[in-house]
Amino acid sequence: MKKYLVVALLAGLILTLFAVNKTNKQDNIAAFLENLNIQYSSNEALIKYLEYDNKTDDSLQAQIYPDKLILSDQKTEVETSLKDSQFYLSFAPFINETHPCTFHVPTGCQGEMPNQQFFVTIRNLKTNELIYNDLVTTADNGFAGLWLPRNIEASIEVMASGLSSKQTISTYNDDPTCLTTLNLI
Template sequence: MKRNMLFALLALGISSSAIAAQSDADFLAAHGLAGKTTEQMVEAIDSSPAARPLAYNAGVTSTELKLSDGKQQFSYPLGDKFYLSFAPYLTQTHPCQNHSLSGCRGELANTPFDVKVTDNSGNVLVHKSMTSHANGFVGIWLPRNIEGKIEVSYQGKKASAPIATHENSQTCLTTLPLQS
């Protein structure tokens, strides 16, 4: 049936890219993402209160947001920003390279943290109180192509780790054990 519909649309002069764009629009609309920028989509998915895993796959690499329904995959470039999602923890974590917006879960959901990010030149990029999402992660947008350090504190405990925002840098930071 889908094949016959594809041929009918092609016969009417509707290109396969227009068909893909329609599928893309339908996917975004079905998941409440229509009309959002890539940055807004990442934030909406990461901050979703829905239990993980979500009904669709969503991941963020150093260069793009990837969405999939299991049949089709859609990609959206991040542009000149880098998304780093981090999950400070007390007792448990998981290894991760690229953040699964739809699947990763951190230990400390809905928890306030003091966050400071500095680049290697000493410039403070972020310094504020931030609360983790229902998935236990906090997400921040950073400039591309920097190296630096993230420091997180919570109830007298602290964690820090080096960060980088290069083309192949990790977007999921799960190596922040909170210690006294």
């Protein structure tokens, strides 16, 4: 009986520590952003801000991984988990110049075609489901970002001014969040 009680207490302690750690991470990111005068209501809104509206502090660095967002300045690094059901893909169509990238840095990556509109179609390759079929506008950094379902393989086609590029993408835990190989021809 004592053995079961010890196991139950240990399990409870582990769950409590996990919950406290998760709360501390959220508290840490909230405090970090508050020091930079950045308000956000969700990780999705924060990533949108970083991609499209970040014109504040040059010391703010951000990197988006499939499962987390890491923010840092010269003194502090914080991270927050992303939803298990969504995958953020940022892409930068180009004609002449690109750069290699695996995990998107919205505060540092620069694409060739800022503030331009593209028609984007994304289709699940297994189910043929149309995931996205609309216009997007790249941010000042030349990237556009979309939230996609996680754990799929899909095709992405980007079109503008009679030029297009089509490529296969996937949204698994080890896949890139930065797509810089959409060469418009």
